[in-house]
Amino acid sequence: MLTKPNAMLFDLDGTLLETAKDLGNALNHVLLAKERPLVTYEQYRNIASDGAKGMLELGFGEELESLDFESLRQQFLTHYENNICVDTIFFEGIETLLNELNQQSIPWGIVTNKPEFLTQKLIQFFPLLQACKVVISGDSLPERKPHPKPLLYAQEQLEIQSPNTWYIGDAQRDIEAANAANMTSVVAEYGYLPSIQESHNWLADIHIRQPLDLLAFL
Structure with missing residues (x-):
């Protein structure tokens, strides 16, 4: 039996923010410079959570092994950093959800594998995200997801007595x-999943089709 959470933690890309288009723009920038075919939103959307490596593997395929990966990665990250919030927006319903958490004094935070310099730059564009209680990035600790340490560390920062924390990710x-x-694990089916069907093998506690589905538990 699930009880009402007294804290929530969220992944960033594909859970709070629709970042795929700006990540795709960075990939296409690199592909264009190398005179390679560009990729479409439909092709890269569900790869977006896999970061620079996953995106470059999509764009260059097996050819990537014979190229200077680190140079390509740096080109990708530089373009993304300089154009980090051109097409990035909240997923529909996220603002309502976060405002409801604030209204009910339920603390919430962000735990992402995105590097800290990119995480911090991105959330500056979203005042609502700046109001969260804790932000843990992919390089904040020696460990990163799927290791539980970033989530446990974030929970410690919230300083909750007898925490019942939910974590939402895609x-x-x-x-x-x-x-x-x-923690109670929640699959954001609206995010960058390889397939919804496959996600049912992940042993999550809850699946939601849209952010506002979580309001039923509040």
């Missing part, structure tokens, strides 16, 4: 981390 590593941290 990748298998998110659910593995939440389960290992003994």
